Amino acid sequence: MAANKSKLPKLLYILIALLLCGLAIPVVWVILTKFEGGLPTFQLKTPVHTIGKSFTLKGQASDQENGLRRVWIAISQHGKERTLFDKTFPSKSFWEGGAVQKELISLEIDSDALGLSDGQALLRTAVWDYSWRDWLAGNRAYEEHEVLIDTQSPTVDVLTRTHNLNQGGAGLAIYRISETGTVNGVQVADSFFPGYAGFFSDPNVYIAFFAIPYDKGPGTELYATASDPAGNTCLAGFAYHINPKRFKHDTMMISDAFLRRKIPEFEDALNTVNPSASLIDKFLVVNRELRQTSQTTLKDACKQSDAKLYWEGPFLRLPHSARRAGFADHRKYQYNGKSVDEQVHLGIDLASTAQSPVPAANNGRVVFAEYLSIYGKTVIIDHGFGLFSLYGHLSRIDVERDKLVSKGDTIGFTGTTGLAGGDHLHYGMMVNHTCVNPIEWWDPAWIRHNVTDKLGRAKKTLECSKKSP
Structure with missing residues (x-):
């Protein structure tokens, strides 16, 4: 009997302990989740240092824990504050917190309408969340950014x-x-x-x-x-x-012999095309999609140009060469008597003896020297201030990227790489991202005037x- 009495308090203690633990778990959960101290954030898309006559302020407010409660943005100058944005967000429920965890904000700021004058101002942002901290007011993140109001346009x-x-x-x-x-x-x-x-x-x-x-x-x-x-x-x-x-219109006859000779060169680039596709279908992918990809690569290669005028005098043409195709020739491609494609030729094709040495047309810095899809082995030279020359279908490249070259230096040899039917040089001139007629740059009178x-x-x-x- 006495043993049973001694066991009763122990059991009671265990039950009480279990009850307390059961109560402690939700209490701990509430403390860890509803009283969390992580600050909400407001991040500007780009740092703001100056605000002009009209300006678009973009940013993102977020709180991944208890959700957004309120976002406030204002600008103050000379003791006067102008509220630009003030929004309160709904909650799901008292226990579930905010219904919105992320908000993209885009504000149009009209300096004249706001009465802002040129000079220093203060951009202020504040964000609250649905945490229970601060007597249920939530965590608050506040930031200030010094900005310059500048409404005068340059001339x-x-x-x-x-x-x-x-x-x-x-x-x-x-x-x-x-x-x-x-x-x-x-x-x-x-x-x-x-x-x-x-x-x-x-x-x-x-x-x-x-x-x-x-x-x-x-x-x-x-x-x-x-x-x-x-x-x-x-x-x-x-x-x-x-x-x-007016630019020439030309018809290019595509033969099976040409396709059997050229398409294998592009097999790696055609890995997404059905292997059982016909040669002409593969050719069309090369002539359309790979041509477009090549143009994108060329534009990327010409994005940056040295602020230096490397070149001097007229540009050189491939010595002892004959023109085989002109700038902006509008080409219609025919296969088995049917028109299958149309493209514009954005350079001049020059042919001399097979594998002729190719000179740098003028002084400059090599910015590209590698294989480039339809252009084959290709060299691009930056002549400074946004002017570039291009040399395509080379059989061999004899220069490396970033090398400075002088007018007349051999940079490679003509060939048939890429989408070339016979040995020749595809020569192009570009102003930044746009191909232009090379004939102007061969003409000393045009350059002078x-x-x-x-x-x-x-x-x-x-x-x-x-x-x-």
Whole structure:
């Protein structure tokens, strides 16, 4: 009997302990989850240092624990605060927390409408979550960002007065920007050609080589543009004339012998194509999809150009060569009497004796020297300030990337690599991402009238402006 009495308290203690543990678990859960101390976040998409006349503020508020309760954004200047955004988010329930864990925010800021003046201001952000901390008010994350209000657009003064251009050709504009740190260049329709400082001693004077694409004729809109870090933009028109050009239409006959000879070269690149596909179907993938991929690679190779004028005088043509295809030839491909494809040839094909040495057309730095799909073994040279030359279908490459070459240096030998029917050189000229007619760059008179004379006149104008009081 006494033994049973002694066991009873022990059992009671165990039951009480189990009960306390059962109560402790939800208490611990509440403490760990509902009273969590992790701060919500508000992250700007990009750091904000300046705000212009109009500005889009983008960011993301998030809280992965208990969800977002409120987001507040304001800007203050001279003791006056302007609330830009203030939103309270719903909760699922008292126990479940916020219904929203992530919110993308995009605000249009109109400095004039807000009464902001040029000068320093303070951008303030605050985010609360649905944590039970701070007497159920939640965790609060607060940040301040010093920003500069700048509503004045830069000005662009175009120094070159005449721009006589050809459809499919190149041009040069020289201009002065009123402030540093701008993104500037020449806009041609929907293509942008960046300007470069460094040719003149004045760091605010830029030169921009630009291109008139082969499919853009008279009536194409051109202007110089500059945008400062605050997003203020200035557009400046200038006088120009675009001479229309008609380009040759040609028919390319595709034979089975050609397909059997060339398609094996592209088998690795055709690994997503059904192996049992016909040769002509594989050819169409090469001529369309791989051609487009090649153009993308070329544009990537020409994204960065040295701010230095490497070249001098007219560009060299492959010695003792005959032209086999022209720039912007519109090609129609026929197979077994049927038209199967159409493409535009964006270079000039030059043929000499087989495996002829290929000279660098002018001084520059090699930016690409490897196999490139339809172009085969390819070399691209940066001649500075956004001007490039391309050499395709080589049988051998004799230069490496980043090597400086001089006009006339042998960079490789002609061949049949890539989508070439016979031994020849595919020669191209590019202004940044756009192919232009190489014939202009072989012509000393064109270079003198459209480039060197302009640079010389601009230099004299700048020297005279320095001397004037």
